[in-house]
Amino acid sequence: MALRLHVIICSTRPGRVGPAVAAWFHELARQDGRFEAILVDLAEFGLPVYDEPEHPVRQDYRNDHTRRWAASVAAADAYAFVTPEYNFGPPPSLLNALNYVYKEWNYKPAGIVSYGGVSGGLRSALIEKLTFTTLKMMPMVEAVAVQNVAARLDGTGGFLPDEHHGRAAAALLNELHKWAEALKPLH
Numbered sequence: 001m002a003l004r005l006h007v008i009i010c011s012t013r014p015g016r017v018g019p020a021v022a023a024w025f026h027e028l029a030r031q032d033g034r035f036e037a038i039l040v041d042l043a044e045f046g047l048p049v050y051d052e053p054e055h056p057v058r059q060d061y062r063n064d065h066t067r068r069w070a071a072s073v074a075a076a077d078a079y080a081f082v083t084p085e086y087n088f089g090p091p092p093s094l095l096n097a098l099n100y101v102y103k104e105w106n107y108k109p110a111g112i113v114s115y116g117g118v119s120g121g122l123r124s125a126l127i128e129k130l131t132f133t134t135l136k137m138m139p140m141v142e143a144v145a146v147q148n149v150a151a152r153l154d155g156t157g158g159f160l161p162d163e164h165h166g167r168a169a170a171a172l173l174n175e176l177h178k179w180a181e182a183l184k185p186l187h
């Protein structure tokens, strides 16, 4: 059975560019053929600021939005987080979604496709890795970083990648596959 890779759109604001970058990466993952690649949009889960009374490790979820999100996270063998950088850090939408569940993330590889201005979202990516490891995810060294993302949009919802973005994506997919296979027995 193919390993399941969730490509997660981490930005939730109206007018976001995240879906353009995520659609590009998702298509590459699909063409790669080694994964069942699924596009997951955080915005569709409508998660409020964390509102569960129990620690997520108990999995005693009281809200339907949490149950839906937990089921989605649990279904994956690997993640590719497509993330912007807000004020030199991760978007609150992603940190909030990470906090909602715990065991569902455990022992799975996490790749990052970041985007932004001159930083390419790298500061956001570094901070995200700290939280990933606390959730017992394995962060990938290989990554995609898109600088000046605003200049790489085609105006109709598409992303215009450079050649090096494609090479970085291929390297990330290789690593995700290797780690996903190795970690599968643990979850």
Ligand SMILES: Cc1cc2nc3c(=O)[nH]c(=O)nc-3n(C[C@H](O)[C@H](O)[C@H](O)COP(=O)(O)O)c2cc1C
Pocket (backbone or CB within 6 Å): 011, 012, 013, 015, 016, 017, 018, 019, 084, 085, 086, 087, 088, 089, 115, 116, 117, 118, 119, 120, 121, 149
């Ligand atoms: C609240 C906020 C903070 C931002 N801070 C940064 C930043 O620190 N670094 C950066 O490169 N871009 C920053 N930007 C610009 C984003 O890179 C740009 O708006 C991008 O489109 C955000 O991704 P999104 O459209 O998917 O939400 C910021 C944008 C917003 C809305």
